[in-house]
């Protein structure tokens with residue numbers, strides 16, 4: 142696979158929206174900002190194929206030629222994410238049927254049915270043409286398949302394919318009925334063709350992905366849809382590889398993260414992970430950091446920051462401008478966590494369509510004497526300087542945080558005992574603990590290797606598929622440290638309860654059993670006592686019976702006062718902590734201080750700056766010091782004798798708002 146030959150700086154360029162006469166000037170402006178890359182051909186299907194089997198590559202040829210002449214790294218997309226109008230008219234079946242059961246018409250994008258043979262054929266034909274035509278252009282750095290896959294289809298064809306998929310998974314209806322526990326509410330299936338897709342016309346209700354009668358069915362459907370879309374990706378990729386076996390092929394992942402698609406399952410098919418990042422103005426800074434760590438951990442390799450905004454987006458409720466220097470810090474934050482590209486949406490601001498108010502490198506003013514452009518150009522200069530040093534480095538972590546798509550799906554489907562369950566927010570509570578201590582973290586899946594980590598944290602590991610409890614037991618038995626919480630170990634991969642007391646599959650390793658769980662209602666305050674400190678908690682309070690575990694904290698309110706809230710169990714050569722409630726941040730900090738001390742895990746520095754480290758093959762370390770705030774902060778003394786790669790000077794004690802340092806010796 143072709144590696145990135147330099148650090149890419151650029152983004153989505155949509156020259157087909159502009160007269161050809163303007164392209165040369167655009168490129169000149171990009172070069173002024175040290176932009177060396179452009180992602181093209183993302184949404185051009187209607188221009189490339191004005192009618193079936195009639196292709197017109199004249200515009201794309203010219204764009205490719207101009208960018209190649211200027212030695213740009215081209216990120217070549219396949220244009221299959223937005224279908225032309227004629228296609229919907231000719232083949233209505235290629236449009237998705239939504240959660241409400243409605244077949245879509247022409248409009249929007251990302252709305253194809255993954256089972257439609259017409260969509261598959263048309264996409265295949267287009268990609269064949271594109272790959273054949275451009276595969277030997279050495280300026281193509283990466284192939285960008287489709288765009289932001291996602292969205293479920295509930296059409297008849299998908300239903301038919303789903304039945305086949307289930308037959309393959311369960312072999313017999315008896316197995317399927319058992320897996321879905323179908324004797325509840327008379328759901329027993331006697332014939333494969335009785336199976337109905339779980340949308341609002343079937344077993345689901347409420348917002349998509351939140352409410353269902355048979356979670357086993359709904360989760361299987363999500364697994365199936367994710368796999369169907371993945372097959373489309375693989376189909377396009379295999380065509381590109383046929384023409385260029387060395388090509389590097391990706392598709393851009395997105396959202397917080399995307400609930401429709403199991404990125405961990407997709408990762409093995411990506412040559413390089415790419416990610417679109419648009420944190421809201423009021424999102425905590427640890428949220429993008431978590432997502433970058435997740436993206437890097439998908440392949441344990443650097444990733445592409447495929448999209449981000451140079452100034453503001455248009456589609457969030459409020460999109461304030463990034464403050465002076467904030468853009469640089471937000472882009473470097475991705476690099477600090479493993480990005481080997483900085484790419485924007487968009488390079489040139491559109492004059493029409495719903496995204497015309499989305500920020501861009503070339504704005505509507507078309508002037509370069511603007512704050513946003515100066516900042517883009519300034520960042521370009523810096524990346525040009527530091528890029529070659531950063532490109533061959535990677536991040537390393539001794540701590541892993543589990544994030545698992547089946548859990549993401551199943552935890553949010555839980556009906557009861559509190560409506561406030563949210564997988565992301567529980568996982569983020571723990572990520573924040575590591576983030577604030579500057580402890581490097583890999584955000585891994587349940588199939589990753591645990592043995593390389595000192596500590597594995599698995600908050601709300603609700604669904605434990607078969608084999609996973611043995612894997613955890615084995616890891617702890619061999620000296621691993623493990624943290625889990627309330628609502629863990631509850632169900633198998635089909636969402637059926639492990640009987641014998643919660644946390645079912647994790648009872649042995651935690652050395653406890655939970656008899657009942659209380660839902661903490663709004664306004665209610667539950668306290669716990671931990672080494673003489675009063676802790677506050679909420680959401681859920683587990684009523685715990687320690688077996689072999691020792692009690693670390695006890696509730697100090699409610700009828701369960703004086704019973705355990707936090708425990709630790711010695712298991713083989715390792716230890717497993719069980720945290721029976723959602724502790725408020727400051728309270729959890731106290732618990733984690735103690736756990737981390739016992740695990741001998743410490744951060745890169747004790748500081749309210751964000752600090753990460755990337756290392757090259759020779760163990761040379763680059764410390765990224767990020768002031769992700771509007772206030773001046775202090776650099777820890779231990780870094781004062783390092784040099785900043787950006788300025789080539791020793792750093793000051795005072796770190797300016799949004800300042801970024803890359804320190805090395």
Ligand code: GLA
Nearest residue numbers: 288289395417419448454486
């Ligand atoms: C997504 C898409 C882009 C564009 C941006 C706007 O990430 O991939 O085409 O719509 O959002 O933020």
Ligand code: ZN
Nearest residue numbers: 254294296299
């Ligand atoms: Zn469909």
